[in-house]
Amino acid sequence: MRSLTPGRWAAAGAAVLVLAGVVLLIALTGRAGPDGPPPLTASAGVAEVLGLTPTQTVTTFRGEPVTGAEVLRAAAELRAEVISRYGTRLGPGFWDRPRDGVTPRRQLREKAVGAAVLDKARRVWAREAGLIGDAGEQAFQRELREENARRAAAVAAGRPLPGVPEYDEFTYARVRAAELDSALGKLFAAxxxxxxxxxxxxxxxxxxxxxxxxxxxxxxxxxxxxxxxxxxxxxxxxxx
Structure with a gap:
């Protein structure tokens, strides 16, 4: 067996240190180098996880854009469910750690897009039925502002007001969906x-x-x- 010279010992030692550094980097961050994706933990926000901006078009339904804002709103509602399904390893790399061949990131995106498309179908149907004038996200945001302005005026005037003084977009989306479901259901009953x-x-x-x-x-x-x-x-x- 050939003995190692001092120079070769030094080179071998350096290689071991490099390898140990790579292993430590993967363990701490969930990625192998600076060019990998961000090692997101389960607490990361849905916009960061899905890589979406509110204004981009994710898909369309009957020619109507389904925007990043709509998908992100749905994702925020579904996030806890997805995290719960994927267990307790919530540290770096959580969103890219697969289970049954599917990562949490992919499942969240698929579920959120599906929920956003379902809501778009609801709003398009409501528009066709004459219940609303516009099925777009900008129209939804306008409805929210108008509803909150109405509620603020009622509070200022001392008038009784059911529900909360002001809606956030998540609560209002659930309330509005329930209202449209009720109205469309009555029409569909015929x-x-x-x-x-x-x-x-x-x-x-x-x-x-x-x-x-x-x-x-x-x-x-x-x-x-x-x-x-x-x-x-x-x-x-x-x-x-």
């Missing part, structure tokens, strides 16, 4: 089979032991059929 035969058949299908009699449950059965039919139609529109 296209459904809500005959007594259908209502009784559904009641018999879902009623369990101890359930109230049909006459008492009828209104609830009818409303459940409307919600089920409306949600199915909304999902179909979003997927088209």
């Amino acid at each position: 296209t459904l089979d809500l005959s007594e035969k259908r209502l009784r058949a559904r009641y018999e299908q879902v009623a369990t032991q101890g359930a109230p009699p049909y006459e008492q449950a009828r209104a609830g059965v009818r409303q459940a059929l409307i919600i089920e039919g409306y949600q199915k139609e909304l999902r179909a529109r979003a997927a088209a």
Whole structure:
């Protein structure tokens, strides 16, 4: 075996130190060098995770842009769910650590885009039904400003006001979606089979032991059929 000269010992030692440095860098940051992606922890904001800006167009639905703002709003609502699914290793590299072949970053993006497209389908349907004039993000932001101005005026005048004095965009998006769902559901009900035969058949299908009699449950059965039919139609529109 050939012995190592002092020079070779020094070179070998330097190589070991370099390798140790690389291992330490990966362990601490989740990346192998300065050119890698940022080693984001689970606490990173959704804009940083998804690399989106509010004004960019992420996709379109029936010619309507689905903007970064809409996707980021949906992502903020879904973020905790995705983090929970991927466990407790929340440190650097969390968003790029796959589970079942899918990273948290990818799942958040897919879920957020899907939710934003569903909301766009809702707003486009509402526009077609004459419930709103514009399905775009700028129109949503204008609605939010107008609603908050109305609420501020009510508070200043001492008038009773249901709900909070001022909406943030996340709360208002949920409230507005619920309002549009209710209005569209009522319109869509006219296209459904809500005959007594259908209502009784559904009641018999879902009623369990101890359930109230049909006459008492009828209104609830009818409303459940409307919600089920409306949600199915909304999902179909979003997927088209």
